[in-house]
Amino acid sequence: MSRASSRLRNVLGHLMGHQQPSQLPHHLSQLSPTFFLERAAAIEPNAEAVYHVTANGKVLRRSYMELADRARGLAYFLRRNKYSRVGLLAPNTPAFLESVYGIVAAGGVIVPANIRLKPEDIAYIFDFAEVDCIIADAEYKGLLDAYLKDHPSIPVIVDTDTDATEGVLSGPFDDAVLEGLVLDRETGSKGWADLQSQTVANEDDMIAIPFTSGTTSKPKGVVYTHRGAYLATLANVVESGLNLPNGRCKYLWTLPMFHAVGWTFPWAVCAVRGIHVCLRKIDYPLIWKLLKDEGITHFNAAPTVNTLLCAAAEASPLPQPVRVTVAASPPTAHLFEQMMDLNLIPVHVYGLTETYGPITRGYVLPEWESLPRHERFAKMARQGHGFVTSLPARIIKPDLPEGVLVDVARDGKEIGEIVFTGNICAKGYYKDPEATRKLFAGGALHSGDLAVHHPDGSIQIQDRAKDIIISGGENISSVALESMLVEHPDVLEAGVVAVPDSHWGERPKAYLTVKKAKQKQEGGDALLPQRVIDWARHQSAISSFMVPREVEIVRELPKTSTGKIKKNVLREWAKHGTPPDMLVE
């Protein structure tokens, strides 16, 4: 490196940290995904951006120009009112999408909350994140009562989610959008140029604070940055293949937008001018109708959603292949097999709220085609490798002092913790330096998930650290047991937890739901727990010491909003007995 260029570099080194975009060297701009909407509307203003069945049951279609205009109106409204930390409480509506763009365009930060939480938890989140305004869907506004009692002065902008933008059916959210548009017009029609879209102060600034699901402790606020969101967005475009060779993608919003800002898909779909097909709730007949009638090309969903989708009465093979990005809890090989039969092509990813959603992908290798069907799907069920814009995932020995990172053997056996480095790692936990320090102990982001590293370099989750079952000194993966149990022809879903055992320390206990056809049968034909245990003894996928000796059939498994089985609830059931209404007589 010559002295001249090295000097230049030092100058830039200082400049790059500055906050005024005008001070940046001309060849640089700060990365931020908000620009993708302005760009989409500039390229193809008439392209359909949103398809939605509203709360009042009408089909709503909006173009990219309309979507961008509404986001812009919201931005001008928020900025005029100096709202810069905006809570979001809504299902997957157009208003949610518009808010993701409008809030950031106004220079603010998005704080989405899970609509399935208890009012106290929602109050905790909005209080902790110090929101100065909340945008709430009319159906869920009641969940704010606890919060508003303590924060009566925080304004709530209610979205009625109708097909009207004015008049009796529209609501405060539509009014705010219109007010903002008028404001822009009256102050010189500067449009997007005067908003935070093409330029942001610093790409490492906060763009959103989504919260972890907090099944066992208080939810934690995760700090997302413009740069991180941008690079995760581009990775999702490439990995899920949203840039179709012919035509634009049509993305169905089965994944909640409030979860990790919808894994960055509010941005990823706009980056390629795709169509957002919004969805107020998971409704399997409606999903199948949309898959069949609306030419959906992509959706994202947890394995449990896919399991129930495949089991729905409406399920039948689709004429077009639909790319389904699957994550949240480890999917089973059995599920992938079922999905493929319906032309639902899995893109298997894995990640955390702390990694903007997906950060690894199980890449399907052509050489697997010659493998037996079962082995091929087992390989597809692995979590794979780091995303294109990430650095590699590592698996580190779990019992070393905090901060000491030593990789496990690549033998497919030694269990360690998955850790991440690179730009798809969130910045840390909001207002929690101690938790942030622990998250990044030793310089890598700790997932809390246990996995093995296979000789081919792919990683495979065994369990959450706290879900592993230690029986007679041996590790039993609850995930491996669950994957095995759903292979039984009558089993729909399985959840396995550890229960105390005086001899072995712990032993596995399985909770199962059974397929509809079986539920309706009576007497001798019903699935008897002992029959599953006997069957399990003859499965080659597990060693005999792993066979669960306790199996209980329940009506339903307790799940988080993101479709993960609530293991803590199952442990409660094991301790205090299964609630009577969950028991199958």
Added chain:
Amino acid sequence: MSRASSRLRNVLGHLMGHQQPSQLPHHLSQLSPTFFLERAAAIEPNAEAVYHVTANGKVLRRSYMELADRARGLAYFLRRNKYSRVGLLAPNTPAFLESVYGIVAAGGVIVPANIRLKPEDIAYIFDFAEVDCIIADAEYKGLLDAYLKDHPSIPVIVDTDTDATEGVLSGPFDDAVLEGLVLDRETGSKGWADLQSQTVANEDDMIAIPFTSGTTSKPKGVVYTHRGAYLATLANVVESGLNLPNGRCKYLWTLPMFHAVGWTFPWAVCAVRGIHVCLRKIDYPLIWKLLKDEGITHFNAAPTVNTLLCAAAEASPLPQPVRVTVAASPPTAHLFEQMMDLNLIPVHVYGLTETYGPITRGYVLPEWESLPRHERFAKMARQGHGFVTSLPARIIKPDLPEGVLVDVARDGKEIGEIVFTGNICAKGYYKDPEATRKLFAGGALHSGDLAVHHPDGSIQIQDRAKDIIISGGENISSVALESMLVEHPDVLEAGVVAVPDSHWGERPKAYLTVKKAKQKQEGGDALLPQRVIDWARHQSAISSFMVPREVEIVRELPKTSTGKIKKNVLREWAKHGTPPDMLVE
């Protein structure tokens, strides 16, 4: 923004400029595209990475593991010898690809030179860029004689481009690779971990210095950075659709790798584990054979290459669609029409060496489908909009004081200069602060190309600033004339330049080549210049004052290595007469 997070930001602001990756906050890593190769080899080591017919006529296939190993060997060799500014003089060979990765992995900078330049120009480039080592293909080694006379101590590593890695057919390049691999093994087999792949000192550091073609002045060295190359690479993956929904892409290297580092495609293809089909030279029968037999999915080429490809005797519609990324000189609607008929699907991009190659794309809109065929292809011939990782392209009034940027009207009529901002702008010209200042006058990168902004927001090139013809005070676009002339059924290619005119100031003169079938005919059937002029008078695409009154039929048009017509040579012909060997009797 809370005070706590604002304080955190300021700390990071300073840190982000530092040079030691260990000082970066844990959630960040410096962007660099070299990692894509290490990653591809880790995910799919056995996947085919390279297909090549070698200089000794053998078919060579290498896997990603082999490609990565060879790049790693080269890197250890270069680093041991302290070569950090490495000249590259080769056609599109595997050694070129390996060097793109090996040089940067060693911490060095790539300096590619055009193999079609004169020895003096190559000497100028390597001297100006201060290379400390040169990797040269055996066939082109002789071009270094002029340089080596003045720099006898600079080592040249010759690649023989054979299918052998050892023994009598291999050469110094293979020896260097092997030596580096031994070196790594003997010093602890640290592999990629000890090279510059997952981490670089500063993403804004230089990664390569490609040179402009310099048709009218000395070539200029363009400074590419790790960050710029990374973001341009990701854009090319998305825009050219290299991430195919099914299977890996098979990219044919028709575009020279030495030109703007192959528009970042050495990195883009590896980012999706595609297959590089190398090609020592443009050979139309061979290209058609590869398109038909090897299942090529993508290639990039200038319009002139595509014109000759479509005109080749071997041309016939392909069974599979091949995505052809077209740029360099403005393509004609006529060309796109011909390509589509052969199942060559154009992805129309535009850019400069100063923008890492492509930076805009003509997005094909579904609403064009209802337009008459001719109109649709005319819209496809527009340069469109900024890439997904760029900011928007602007067109500014050309006659204002330097540095004053005012947009032209979006009326499809007012001609201005295309300028760019954002991360796909190169850092500047190497060792030329004055030219860099001019390049970025007013804060945007000046393309030197003249264009109009259409009401739909798309941009369309009219001409290079110096190629516009000003006749009687009116601007005549040589590009528009050329597009019109190739519509004549007998015309293959057209090049139009200004010649002095005592009355109008300037007038257009056209040089044409004719289709093979016509070349062979004699007498009355041959294409007479006057017949073309008469035909042109009846074309609605141009005004009558634009009709060229001088037309000359030549054997061949002079072109740059990137397929652009050398207008300066045509102006020489106009001034001093066409060289006799170019004249068609």
